[in-house]
Amino acid sequence: MFLILFIISLVFIIRLFFQTRYDYWKKRNIPFCKPTLLVGSFGSVLTLRTAISNICQKLHNDYAGYRYIGFFDMWKPAILVRDPEIIKSMLVKNCHSYRNLVQVEHEVDPIMALNPFVIYGNEWRSVRSSLTSQFTSAKIKPMTSNFLLVNKKLVDYIKKQTEVSKALDVRQLSNRYTGENVMINAFGLEGRSFEDKYPDSFKVGEQFCSKSKLVQFGQTMAMLCPKIARILKVTFLGNPISGLFKNIILDALKYRNINNITRKDFLGYLNEMRAKSAPFYVSDDEIVAHAFTYFLDGYETSALTLAYALFELSQNSDVQNKAREEINEVLNKHDHVLSYEAAQEMIYLDNVISETLRKHPIIKIITRVCLDDVVFPSPHPDDEDREVIIKKDTEIFISCEALHKESKYYPNPEAFDPDRFNEQNKNIIPKCAYIPFGEGPKLCLGKTFALAQIKMGLIAILSEFHLEYNKKTKLPLEQENLHIFLSPKFEMLVNFVARY
Numbered sequence: 001m002f003l004i005l006f007i008i009s010l011v012f013i014i015r016l017f018f019q020t021r022y023d024y025w026k027k028r029n030i031p032f033c034k035p036t037l038l039v040g041s042f043g044s045v046l047t048l049r050t051a052i053s054n055i056c057q058k059l060h061n062d063y064a065g066y067r068y069i070g071f072f073d074m075w076k077p078a079i080l081v082r083d084p085e086i087i088k089s090m091l092v093k094n095c096h097s098y099r100n101l102v103q104v105e106h107e108v109d110p111i112m113a114l115n116p117f118v119i120y121g122n123e124w125r126s127v128r129s130s131l132t133s134q135f136t137s138a139k140i141k142p143m144t145s146n147f148l149l150v151n152k153k154l155v156d157y158i159k160k161q162t163e164v165s166k167a168l169d170v171r172q173l174s175n176r177y178t179g180e181n182v183m184i185n186a187f188g189l190e191g192r193s194f195e196d197k198y199p200d201s202f203k204v205g206e207q208f209c210s211k212s213k214l215v216q217f218g219q220t221m222a223m224l225c226p227k228i229a230r231i232l233k234v235t236f237l238g239n240p241i242s243g244l245f246k247n248i249i250l251d252a253l254k255y256r257n258i259n260n261i262t263r264k265d266f267l268g269y270l271n272e273m274r275a276k277s278a279p280f281y282v283s284d285d286e287i288v289a290h291a292f293t294y295f296l297d298g299y300e301t302s303a304l305t306l307a308y309a310l311f312e313l314s315q316n317s318d319v320q321n322k323a324r325e326e327i328n329e330v331l332n333k334h335d336h337v338l339s340y341e342a343a344q345e346m347i348y349l350d351n352v353i354s355e356t357l358r359k360h361p362i363i364k365i366i367t368r369v370c371l372d373d374v375v376f377p378s379p380h381p382d383d384e385d386r387e388v389i390i391k392k393d394t395e396i397f398i399s400c401e402a403l404h405k406e407s408k409y410y411p412n413p414e415a416f417d418p419d420r421f422n423e424q425n426k427n428i429i430p431k432c433a434y435i436p437f438g439e440g441p442k443l444c445l446g447k448t449f450a451l452a453q454i455k456m457g458l459i460a461i462l463s464e465f466h467l468e469y470n471k472k473t474k475l476p477l478e479q480e481n482l483h484i485f486l487s488p489k490f491e492m493l494v495n496f497v498a499r500y
């Protein structure tokens with residue numbers, strides 16, 4: 001009898017707890033998505049049937065007209081922001097009142113824990129300011145000779161492959177290209193990306209962008225239940241980074257030091273940082289962590305962007321021809337020498353990349369958690385007078401995918417139209433309605449490097465090949481449901497036809 005009473009009381013208390021929790025947005029008069037007991041809006045996320053980004057996209061689309069809406073990350077209050085003005089205030093003006101949702105413990109994952117993505121406050125300021133110098137245009141410009149070297153390898157590889165079949169998977173091709181670029185530009189290493197069937201960069205990249213359900217579950221846990229993830233020692237990277245990347249970096253460093261080799265690349269900078277830090281000790285883990293930031297953030301994101309750009313160009317022959325005409329025109333002007341300056345003059349190609357990232361934002365959601373109470377305007381524009389206090393610890397999500405497909409900012413959003421970003425049109429797009437690289441102080445650190453390598457790859461390919469749609473690529477493209485980045489579910493086959 002006592003046991004039955006105990007169970008009934010327990011159920012009652014749990015229900016009351018959730019009831020009170022789930023009244024949170026109602027009490028504040030904020031429109032919200034009705035939660036399911038225990039799991040809030042994330043039931044299908046916890047069972048790995050869908051990704052957080054898909055839920056956010058749906059919320060964004062379902063609540064048109066609102067600036068933001070409430071929902072529940074299990075029992076924790078969360079908000080999906082739709083309004084570019086509020087996004088601007090979060091990412092730019094009041095950036096320091098927020099941190100990223102993903103948190104990584106030094107003890108559990110010392111490599112990921114130093115990535116500027118996840119740290120905040122003074123630690124972020126210190127790491128960001130020490131790395132910034134390595135990502136300026138002044139650093140990227142001297143990389144041109146390396147880009148040209150990798151371009152040649154890329155073109156030779158495509159020529160060789162197309163002797164067998166003109167259809168190439170642009171996803172894999174782009175991974176080879178950016179893998180080689182990152183290895184040579186950041187670490188001065190030959191990546192053997194075009195020689196090996198399964199190069200090292202693929203093996204390392206796979207740890208993060210894995211299709212393994214276990215890794216995807218770990219990443220979901222690290223996002224949604226960091227405390228439990230910490231206890232279970234589940235890391236955002238799946239496993240603590242493999243010995244492979246660590247060995248590559250530490251061996252390269254050792255080789256340089258033994259042979260007195262100094263280089264002005266990212267690894268050289270990290271080595272210098274260690275030398276200058278004496279008597280303080282910069283550990284191997286710290287060196288590998290920063291090197292991994294370059295690799296992790298630089299390799300897959302750029303590869304996916306390049307792949308989607310190639311795919312879109314194969315679908316839109318008018319855009320492809322216009323881009324090629326511009327390349328020819330500029331190269332004619334520069335005696336057929338592809339320099340950094342020449343690439344800078346290819347404005348239409350910039351617009352092709354911008355439009356690729358609009359339609360296919362590789363980072364699907366941007367997440368934040370309030371570090372302080374913050375003030376938002378009313379959830380509905382008709383209710384101008386009301387201000388709302390969003391409490392400290394509230395989770396906030398932005399769906400870049402849904403925002404970039406809003407027809408009020410991008411008429412006919414499924415059309416691939418680089419002219420949305422030409423001089424005349426780009427200013428019509430509200431600031432922060434286009435955020436493929438984020439915005440404000442936490443704007444993507446590697447944006448200049450990313451754009452440079454993607455552009456160089458496109459110039460190399462368009463100069464030598466016509467791209468044609470391959471009928472085996474099923475349309476509309478299906479996306480990998482649980483992948484951390486926006487990525488295609490199946491091969492993206494494009495036919496490469498030599499121009500000469």
Ligand code: HEM
Nearest residue numbers: 116117294297298301302363436437438442444445446450
């Ligand atoms: C097309 C390629 C890329 C895309 C779409 C992309 C996108 C983004 C986005 C959206 C953010 C902001 C996230 C936020 O506000 O929470 C970000 C941050 C960051 N990105 Fe990128 N990125 C790309 C390439 C790169 C490259 C090549 C590197 C480095 C080699 C890099 C390094 C970083 C770092 C370190 C941050 C964190 C910055 C901070 O929080 O201070 N990214 N990126």
